Amino acid sequence: MLLIIKMGGSILKEGASNDLVVDLKKVVKKHKVVLVHGGGVEVTEIASKLGKEQKFIMSPEGFRSRYTDKETIDIYTMVMAGKLNKQIVLALQAQGINAVGLSGLDSAILKAERKEKLIAVDERGRKKVIDGGYTGKITQVKTELLQLLLEKDYLPIITPIALSQDCNPLNVDGDRTAAILASALKADKLILLTDVDGLMLNGKCVPKIVATEVKKVLPKIGGGMSTKVHAGLEALTHGVKEVLITSGTAKQPITLTLNHKVGTVITNE
């Protein structure tokens, strides 16, 4: 099977945990894997140390995103494609996994359209149109390099930065990147590793839910998780058979979620 696994920034404070990497080592013996990582918190912390306080905006749909101006995209690229991506490569190499760190810029794996304008909603609900900065929406995935690497049993680790039409780096969402890569590579499963047990509804983790049902409860799902559910639904629409959302900090998170022992499984039916 081909698995696309996204590791949330929320679980990457000290890089990828040992339990997770040991589990990954087992998983890659049987399956091909592409990793995508987040890392927003670390970007925010380092930006702040550099004297660049980060601003976040809320969209009318309730998505929170980083306001990415020129200085911010430079810091974002340094921290994400530099520090975090290489920390994960090191953790995997330490276990003998042949990891290759890449960003969406390399061989134009991810092409995106710059968001010209964004609508930001303030605390009082007032809407304001602002410049889109260096944020983008993925429009095209070039899978050739990834296919080559997968054929030869390398494990690509992708930083969610995409190439704009005018060859600038654009900040793109990590969950969406994982979902779009899963669709483009015709992956069997999309696994979203985060810092909670799975999709929580009424205080409990939902073990299994179908797409039509999860769409109905979307308004009840908050910030970070709602992005994952949207991304998951997109992957299911494009032929991915299962979306698994689970905690990346538990023991054997990938093995157990593949066996439906932990986390939330979302399927078409």
Ligand SMILES: Nc1ncnc2c1ncn2[C@@H]1O[C@H](COP(=O)(O)OP(=O)(O)O)[C@@H](O)[C@H]1O
């Ligand atoms: N219904 C929900 N079920 C689970 N998590 C939720 C829900 N609503 C909001 N969340 C939040 O979503 C977070 C996960 O998203 P996020 O913080 O973006 O993590 P990641 O770094 O993995 O992308 C959880 O820690 C939780 O606070």
Ligand SMILES: [Mg+2]
């Ligand atoms: Mg997130």
